[in-house]
Amino acid sequence: MRLFRITILFVIALTGVILLTRQVQVGPELAERGEALGVAAPAGSRLNAILTSNQTDASDEFAAAIPVTMHVSELSLEPRAAELSVEQELDSPLSLAEQAERQQAALDLPPDPQIQIASAGPEPNAPILGVNFAALDYAETATNAPPDPEIAVGPNHIVAVVNVAIQIYSKTGSDATAVIPANNFFGTHPDCDEGLLYDPNVVFDEEIGRYLIGFDMGPFSTEGGYCLAVSQTSNPTGAWFLYFFHLNNNSTWVDFPQAAVTDSYITVTGNLFDYVPSPSTNYMGAKIWAFNKSQLYAGGAVVPQSATLGDDYFTMQPLHLHGVAESSWPRHGQRIYFLADQFDGAHYSLFVWEPGNVPVLVNEINLGQGGFPINVPQNGPGLLRANDYRLLDFEYRNNYGWLTQTVSCNPGGGTSNCLRWAQILLVNGQLGPAGSGTYGSSSEHRIYPDLAINRCNDLVIGYTKSSTSSFPGIWFTGRKQLDSAGTLQAEAQLKAGEIAYTSFASDPSPHRWGDYTGMTIDPDGLRFWYIGEYSKDIATASRWGTYIGAFTYPNCQPINVTDRLYLPILARP
Numbered sequence: 001m002r003l004f005r006i007t008i009l010f011v012i013a014l015t016g017v018i019l020l021t022r023q024v025q026v027g028p029e030l031a032e033r034g035e036a037l038g039v040a041a042p043a044g045s046r047l048n049a050i051l052t053s054n055q056t057d058a059s060d061e062f063a064a065a066i067p068v069t070m071h072v073s074e075l076s077l078e079p080r081a082a083e084l085s086v087e088q089e090l091d092s093p094l095s096l097a098e099q100a101e102r103q104q105a106a107l108d109l110p111p112d113p114q115i116q117i118a119s120a121g122p123e124p125n126a127p128i129l130g131v132n133f134a135a136l137d138y139a140e141t142a143t144n145a146p147p148d149p150e151i152a153v154g155p156n157h158i159v160a161v162v163n164v165a166i167q168i169y170s171k172t173g174s175d176a177t178a179v180i181p182a183n184n185f186f187g188t189h190p191d192c193d194e195g196l197l198y199d200p201n202v203v204f205d206e207e208i209g210r211y212l213i214g215f216d217m218g219p220f221s222t223e224g225g226y227c228l229a230v231s232q233t234s235n236p237t238g239a240w241f242l243y244f245f246h247l248n249n250n251s252t253w254v255d256f257p258q259a260a261v262t263d264s265y266i267t268v269t270g271n272l273f274d275y276v277p278s279p280s281t282n283y284m285g286a287k288i289w290a291f292n293k294s295q296l297y298a299g300g301a302v303v304p305q306s307a308t309l310g311d312d313y314f315t316m317q318p319l320h321l322h323g324v325a326e327s328s329w330p331r332h333g334q335r336i337y338f339l340a341d342q343f344d345g346a347h348y349s350l351f352v353w354e355p356g357n358v359p360v361l362v363n364e365i366n367l368g369q370g371g372f373p374i375n376v377p378q379n380g381p382g383l384l385r386a387n388d389y390r391l392l393d394f395e396y397r398n399n400y401g402w403l404t405q406t407v408s409c410n411p412g413g414g415t416s417n418c419l420r421w422a423q424i425l426l427v428n429g430q431l432g433p434a435g436s437g438t439y440g441s442s443s444e445h446r447i448y449p450d451l452a453i454n455r456c457n458d459l460v461i462g463y464t465k466s467s468t469s470s471f472p473g474i475w476f477t478g479r480k481q482l483d484s485a486g487t488l489q490a491e492a493q494l495k496a497g498e499i500a501y502t503s504f505a506s507d508p509s510p511h512r513w514g515d516y517t518g519m520t521i522d523p524d525g526l527r528f529w530y531i532g533e534y535s536k537d538i539a540t541a542s543r544w545g546t547y548i549g550a551f552t553y554p555n556c557q558p559i560n561v562t563d564r565l566y567l568p569i570l571a572r573p
Contacts, residue, residue, distance in 0.1 A: 064301035067241035070188040070229075072168075077178050091255045091273055092388055093283035093314050093343060099372070099388070106371035109410040114368070115418065117411055118441045118477070121490025127460050127478050127528065127551035132494065133173035137536055137545035140179045141165035145503050145542040150518035151531040152204040152211055157236050159211055160518075160531055161200035162546065166213065168236050173548070176237055182215055185229065191244035192217060192227040199515065201259035201268075206324040206523045209234035210297055212266060214259050217244075224248045226257060226268060230296050241299045245289070251275070252284050256390075256515065260318035263332040265290040265355070269316035272308075285311045288318065288338060290355040305355035313340040313349065317394035319401050319426075325525040326455045328398050337362075337401065337426055341391045345370040345407055348391070350429040363429025365422070367436050370407025373417050375510040376445040377468045378535070380500025383510035384472060386417050386447045392516050397453035400425055400432045404449045404461060413442025419449045419463060419477075421488070434459070435485035439477065443467055446475070448517045448533070455525035456556035457481035461488070462519050462530035462549075471497025472513070474532030474547055480555075494530070495547040498537040505541070513544075527552050 092099065122128075138145060147162035157176055158169040166185050168176040182200070186192035197215035204211050211231040218224050225246045232239040247254045247270065254270035261267075268291070272284040289304040296302055309316070319337040323329040334354045341348055346369045353359040373386035386406055395402045401424045409418040418440030423432035434457075440446060449463040460478040477491040503511040518531045528551040536545030 064303045065243045065245050066301050067230075067243045067299050068189050069239060069299070070185070070242050071239045072177060072180070072237050075180055076184050076187075077180060078184070091271065091283075093311065094388075102372035103374050106374050106408040107415050109371050109408065109415050111410045111412045112438075114438065115409050115411045116437055116439045116487055118439055118444070118446070118488075119490045121477070122492040123489045125480055125553070125555070126489050126492065127458075127476065127553050129492070129494065130527070130550040130552060131171065131173055132547065132549035133169075135160050135169075135531060135546040135548045136162050136165055136167055136179060137538060138540050138542045139538050142181055143540065143542070145507070145544060146512045146514035147533055147544055147546055148198075148200060148514050148516055149531040149533060149546045150200055150202045150516070151520055151529055151548065152202040153520055153522050153529045154204045154209065154211060154234050154236065155523060156234075158529065158548065159202050159204075159213065159236050160546070160548065161202045161213060163198050163200060166200075169548070185213070186215070186227045186242055189227065189242040189244055191225070192242065195219060195224060197227060199255070199257055201257060202518075203259055203261050203266075203320065204520070204523070205261045205293070206322060207261075207263075207329055208293065208297060211236045212259065212261075214257060214268065216254060216257050216270075224253055226254065228266075228291070230299075232299070241296070243296070243302065245291075245304060247289065254287070256315060258315075258317055260320040260394075262319065262321055262336050263330065264334055265293055265336060266296060267291070267318040267336055267338070269318050269338065271315060283311055283314070285309055286313050286316045286340060288316055288336070288353065288359075290336060307353055307355075307359050309340055309359070312342065314343040315341045315390040317341075317391040317403065319394050319396050321396045322453075322521055323397065323455070323525065325523055328455070330396065330399075339391055339394045339401070339403060339424075341389075343388075343390070345372065345389050348403070350401075350424060350426070362426070365424065365429060365431070367420065367422055370405075370418075370420055370438065371409060371415065373406050373408050373447065374415060376417060376447060376466050376472075376513075378466045378497075378500055379469055379471050381509070382500060382502060384447070384466060384501060384513045385510045386445070386513075387515060392448065393450050393519070395452055397455075398457060399427065402451055402453055402459065404451045406447045406449065407438065409438050409440050411440050411442050416440055416442060417445040417447050419446050419461060419488075421449070421451060421459075421461060433485060434479065434481075434483075437486040437488060439488050448514060450517050450519035450530070452519045452521040452528050454521060454528065454553065454556050456553065458553045458556055459488075460519065460528040460530070460551050462494070462517060462532050464513065464517065464533055465491075466497065471499060472501050472533070472535045473497035474530075474534050474549075476530060476549070476551065478551075478553075480553065494532060494549045495534045497535040499535050499543055501535040501543050503542045522550075524558065526556055526558060
């Protein structure tokens with residue numbers, strides 16, 4: 001009996017050692033998902049004809065980045081005022097003449113019976129608005145425009161970023177910090193202290209519990225690059241590691257960075273332009289960088305790996321992972337998924353990439369022809385720019401990636417700007433059961449959408465809406481998992497526009513409104529959080545404000561944690 005007891009104790013101890021030393025799996029369904037996604041891109045799907053201009057680097061051409069440490073409580077709040085140049089924010093593979101030509105063609109679009117006509121709501125099963133509050137505005141951010149707002153949400157805090165400023169809130173909407181100038185936030189790092197910080201990114205890693213804030217940094221030369229901050233805990237009001245990466249090289253600089261959390265890496269994508277003239281609008285291709293998560297979170301030296309697509313593609317969107325709370329976080333390992341835009345309003349390419357190798361094409365996706373966005377009217381003088389039809393987001397949920405963008409369409413009464421969205425199965429790049437859709441209405445314009453998906457596969461899209469009878473305001477719509485394919489529900493207003501929008505005297509009509517807005521899902525897998533832009537009645541040169549709202553679907557319930565076993569999440573090298 002004694003020997004039996006010793007044997008039992010030995011087996012228990014050995015089992016504990018194995019559990020502590022093996023790679024942790026969070027629930028049995030993850031293994032199935034990982035295996036399915038692991039065969040998403042077999043060797044035979046590598047299309048050399050498309051990838052001949054691609055390049056991959058085992059490591060980036062610059063030395064390892066070494067972080068410095070910063071604590072939020074020690075920051076100065078004195079702003080550094082600097083207007084953001086319009087030209088620096090409108091880079092495109094098309095010349096101004098080519099953009100004007102595509103806009104003119106869009107004005108001649110015939111009526112499309114496939115357009116879903118937007119209706120007023122909300123519907124009985126629509127997302128319910130919860131906490132909502134005013135966020136950063138022009139007057140609070142050292143007088144910069146446009147804002148380009150983004151948002152990240154962790155267990156207890158909301159982090160909002162706009163061009164040149166950051167603020168942290170509680171989940172009830174109270175201020176956890178004052179407005180922090182971005183230059184001050186990154187100022188402890190000597191390479192991020194003096195440059196112009198713009199095109200902000202912010203994400204939260206649900207798996208490890210870390211916030212990441214990134215800003216593109218001018219000048220548009222080899223001195224520019226990407227400033228990246230990593231919180232040292234899940235509390236963003238505490239200590240951070242600050243990194244600077246020389247993503248600009250000897251021939252190109254990076255515009256429109258987009259950041260995402262993957263299984264093993266933080267990924268950043270960007271559009272490349274050359275230096276002549278300075279800055280240039282000569283488009284040189286799209287690039288993706290991978291930063292090792294374990295090294296970043298430990299405050300270690302980091303050398304990013306990268307891959308480049310040729311100039312047939314524009315604006316990669318990296319896949320943002322979610323799903324820790326319900327054990328649906330995918331085990332992609334080294335694999336990174338991203339969408340690349342062929343910039344024709346119809347065709348998109350799904351790639352999978354393992355750093356150190358060439359990206360592999362999974363599938364090309366044709367969503368049907370969408371028109372180039374046109375300028376947007378408002379209830380007052382001046383127009384707003386809708387930019388172009390680049391991809392604006394790519395979000396993961398339960399084996400699918402969801403995309404959104406602005407296109408122009410003709411719902412029957414002439415051309416207007418509309419929302420496009422789609423659900424893509426990552427295994428083969430085909431449309432999922434929700435399908436795709438274009439959502440709009442005559443004489444009303446919907447621009448700069450962003451989306452998120454909850455644990456029940458329900459969707460919310462937030463966006464700006466404007467017309468000749470309304471000021472630019474913040475709206476939202478969505479769909480339940482079992483709604484008819486290709487459809488969204490009726491829309492509802494989050495925040496009304498208050499006044500006709502104006503910008504700097506150096507930015508005549510059509511005025512710059514921005515490049516994107518920000519939507520994310522709470523780590524609980526239930527609550528959606530959106531930061532949108534509206535025209536705010538403030539006595540300043542540029543009249544923009546941002547507003548944050550939380551949404552839930554009433555029939556999507558939290559997991560009963562007493563019924564499930566949750567193993568710890570460990571960082572992996």
